[in-house]
Amino acid sequence: MKIYSHSRLSTFEQCRLKFKYKYLDKIITKEKSIESFLGKIVHSTLEWLYNQVKENKIPSIDEVVTYYSNNWEENYESTIKIVKKEFIIKDYFNKGIQFLLNYYTKHKPFNDNTLEVEKRIMINLDEKGEYKIQGFIDRLVHNLEKDEFEIHDYKTGNSLPTKEKIENDRQLALYSIAIKELFGEDKEVLLIWHYLAHNQKIISKRTNEQLQQLKKEIIGLIKEIESTTEFPPKKSILCNWCEYKSMCSEFNKKPKEKGLDIW
Numbered sequence: 001m002k003i004y005s006h007s008r009l010s011t012f013e014q015c016r017l018k019f020k021y022k023y024l025d026k027i028i029t030k031e032k033s034i035e036s037f038l039g040k041i042v043h044s045t046l047e048w049l050y051n052q053v054k055e056n057k058i059p060s061i062d063e064v065v066t067y068y069s070n071n072w073e074e075n076y077e078s079t080i081k082i083v084k085k086e087f088i089i090k091d092y093f094n095k096g097i098q099f100l101l102n103y104y105t106k107h108k109p110f111n112d113n114t115l116e117v118e119k120r121i122m123i124n125l126d127e128k129g130e131y132k133i134q135g136f137i138d139r140l141v142h143n144l145e146k147d148e149f150e151i152h153d154y155k156t157g158n159s160l161p162t163k164e165k166i167e168n169d170r171q172l173a174l175y176s177i178a179i180k181e182l183f184g185e186d187k188e189v190l191l192i193w194h195y196l197a198h199n200q201k202i203i204s205k206r207t208n209e210q211l212q213q214l215k216k217e218i219i220g221l222i223k224e225i226e227s228t229t230e231f232p233p234k235k236s237i238l239c240n241w242c243e244y245k246s247m248c249s250e251f252n253k254k255p256k257e258k259g260l261d262i263w
Contacts, residue, residue, distance in 0.1 A: 003122075003132045004222060006171040012225050014238060020231040021244045031243040034082045038092050039156040041072050042099055042196065043138065046154060047117045050139060053110045054117075061104050065097055072096070083240045099156065099196035106199065112150075116140045121178035125215045131222055137175050148188040149179050155195050166193070166204050173206050173214055180211070 012019040021027045045068040052059050059067075072093060082089070119140050125131035141150040151172050161169075172191040179189050191204045206214070233250045245251055 002222075002226075003134050004218075005134055006174060009170075009218070009221055009225075012221075012228075014236070015234040015242070016228065016231040017233040017248060018242060018244055019225075021247070024231075027244070027247075029243040030077075030079055031246075032077070032080050033241045033243075034080050034089070034092050035157070035241065037076070037080050038096050039154075041068060041075065042096050042156050043154055044071055045096075045100060046103070046138070049104075050110065050114050050117045054114060058109055061101065064100055064104055068096060068100055081241075095197075096156075102199040103194070103196060112141050113144055114139055114141050121175055123174055123178045123181070125219050125222075131219050133174055133218065135171070135175055135178075140179070143190075146188070148190055149183060150190045150192050151175050151179065152192045152194065155193055156197065157195075158197050160195055160198055160200070161193075161202070166202055169193075169204070170214065170218075172204075173211065174218070176206060177211050177215070180208075 008019075008023055011022060045064060048067055049059060049064055076089075080089075082092075116137070117139050119137040121135055121137060123133040123135075125133060137151055138154050139152040141152060142148075143150060153172055169191070172193070176189040176191060180187060185208060189205060191206070193202045194200075195202065233248055235250050239245055239248070239250070242248070
C-alpha cells in the first residue's frame with residue numbers, strides 16, 4: 001500500500017522527471033523559491049492566529065505582524081531564489097504583511113467556530129483500502145447555524161483562478177471526502193479558497209456523485225503512475241521555479257550544431 005498526496009499527483013502531471021527526482025529518487029535540494037517561502041510563513045502565521053483564537057485569545061494586529069516578522073527572520077536563508085528580478089526580498093516581506101493586515105481586518109473577531117488548523121486527513125479511495133490519499137486542511141470550520149462544514153485554504157499567488165478551474169479543483173474536493181467520512185455523507189461541505197493577494201474568497205462545493213467519480217479518476221491516475229517506466233521532462237513556465245532545474249536535461253543540453261538554436 002502506498003499513500004499518495006495531492007502534491008504527489010500534481011507533480012506527476014506537471015513533469016514526470018520532477019516526479020522521479022522528488023518521489024522515486026528522493027533527491028532533496030536546498031533550493032527554495034521566495035514565493036513558496038512567503039506562502040509557508042503566511043500559512044504558519046494564520047495557523048498561530050487561529051490556535052490563539054481556539055484558546056479564547058484574539059491577538060492584536062501588531063502581535064500578528066510581530067509573529068510573522070520573527071518567523072520570517074528565523075527561517076529566511078540567503079539561498080532562497082527570486083525569479084522575478086524586478087522585485088527584492090523586502091517586496092515579498094511587505095506583501096505578506098499586507099496579506100495579513102487585509103485578512104485580519106476582514107475576519108476579526110474570528111468567531112466562525114474553527115475546529116482545527118492544519119488538520120491531517122486520510123482518504124480511502126476504495127473499499128479495500130489499497131489506495132489512500134493524505135493531506136492537511138489549512139482550517140476546518142463547523143458553521144453551527146447552517147450545520148455545514150467548511151474547508152478553508154489560503155492562497156498567496158497573484159492570479160485568480162477561472163470558474164472552470166475552481167469547479168475542477170481536486171485538492172479540497174478530496175479533503176471533503178474525508179470530512180464526510182468523519183461527520184456524515186449527508187453533511188454539506190463548502191470548499192473555500194482565500195486569495196490573499198486579492199482579499200477575496202471563492203466558494204464551491206461538490207455533490208456526493210462528483211466525489212465518487214473523483215475517487216475513480218484518482219485511482220486511475222495512481223495506476224498510471226505505478227505503471228510508468230519513462231520519466232521525460234515537460235518544459236513549461238513552471239520550470240523557472242523548479243528546485244531541480246539545475247539537474248534537468250532540458251536546461252543542461254550541449255550547444256547544437258551550426259545553424260541551430262542554442263539553449
